[in-house]
Amino acid sequence: MTQLALVIDLNVCVGCHACVTSCKEWNTSGGAGPLVDLRPYDADPSGTFFNRVQTFEVGEYPNTETVHFPKSCLHCEEPPCVPVCPTGASYKRKEDGIVLVDYDKCIGCKYCSWACPYGVREVDAERRVMTKCTLCVDRIYDEALPEWDRKPACVRACPTNARLYGDIHDPNSVVSQAIRESGGYQLMPEWGTKPANHYLPRRKTKITIRDDELERADNPLKIDSQLPKPNRDEPALDDVTSW
């Protein structure tokens, strides 16, 4: 069974919000109607977004790290938002595991948003129904697009390739490999929601250089020379023979 999902690499995300604007652009132009923007140029703007990038500071100054954290629907494998829906508007697709809202059935009671611990569902103030990330379901199957373009808008927009997309149930997919090999994890595992989207942790990039690696390889540290030990810049035996 297929479970499409995103894998987000926190080690690579630079917090540029390109995925946010690209998501908004694609989904506000879709067949379901625009995502509302209330008072966009006034003091108190508000609007519907399916994707947000948040920023957190980890640690205490001066030993801090900035973590940019993109957050959208995680398309849980045990979605707690689905069974609570009184109309069946909120559902999980069997064929690819995408959690969707049927905007024609939703009554806007907001109950599903209470039942989501991640806060990724937003009521659209003008459409008056619950809206959420669709994993660009109207894009990833669009045969009018070239095959390399059939990916969610956020994935296509990311300039650092921090967003991977694929089937996490296929062990050979790029997302499964990333989860397996780079320590992919789920958010709030304590609730048993089994989010399909995974995150890759921040990693320290380090190389270790030992002293002997800075020396001539054929006689590191001149360990076989006569005592007292010669200086580093003294010629070694192979310097002599190579004259």
Next chain:
Amino acid sequence: MHPAFSVIFLTTLIGAGQGLFLALFSIEASAGLGLLPAQDGAFYALGSAAALVLLGLGLFASFFHLGRPERAWRTATKWRTSWLSREVIVLPAFLGIVALYGLVHWTGVNPALGMLPGDQAMTLSGILGILGTVLALALFVSTAMIYAAVKFLQEWHSPLTVVNYTLLGAASGFTLATAYAGWSGVNLVHFLGITAIVLTLLGLVGRVASLLRNARLKPKSTLQTALGVKHPTIKQISMGLMGGSFNTREFFHHQSAGVLRAVKWVFLIGVFAIPVVLLGVAMLMTVDPTPLLIAAFVIQYLGLLAERWFFFAQSNHPQNLYYQAVS
């Protein structure tokens, strides 16, 4: 959570309506067993009408909670999994039974449909009353389970939620029934008043138990599990938006801790202390206690509005971990 007045009015109004119906039928059942003086049909009919008004107002208030009220009929479809759907089915069913119950008493068409052991006649109103009682209790459970079933709201995710919705609804309904009995001059003020006091005190036990439980709750989710970062010190720099969104409106009460504390004491005094004292004094009075009983119900109802407001405001949703600092 954000306390929405539509839901506050819905739960308190239907709670009082259900309690009033339970009080009416408990009178009829006791009268049938010879424990209380029998009442004429008009007493039950008018009482049922009052319960219908409360239930209708509650139903009316609930529509203001919906973004698309014109599609409300769809909510009856997912009763297998959703407590909200179950409530939407039980509420109209209960409304219908209460209406029929009132009608039977109003018209006096109340044939005996069978005999119970001990030569008790099983009347039509008796059957409707039992059905209504079952539905009233089912409605208490469905309403409360809407909240108790959401495991992410740990303050609600407890059997105490169901107990308290039932006890507080029944208590306010019996207080109203006491006032109604006083107003119609029937000799039931003592029976109803004592029951109302007992239910109110039981409600106090349940509510204080849930307050104590909630004060000791440890949030299951932390910023560490929300981000998957193990460091003990994490603070939000930006939530990714500056103008507010559904997430900053729906899940916060936007009041200070002082207001929350004040509301807690207001409802503890308004729902429990004052009504119990007023009911107790009214039963000892030699003159007409009706004004005092009406005051007891009004104060208890206003207290319940505060109680429900607090019920919502106190619960803390894990999504708030992601919305702690604007920028």
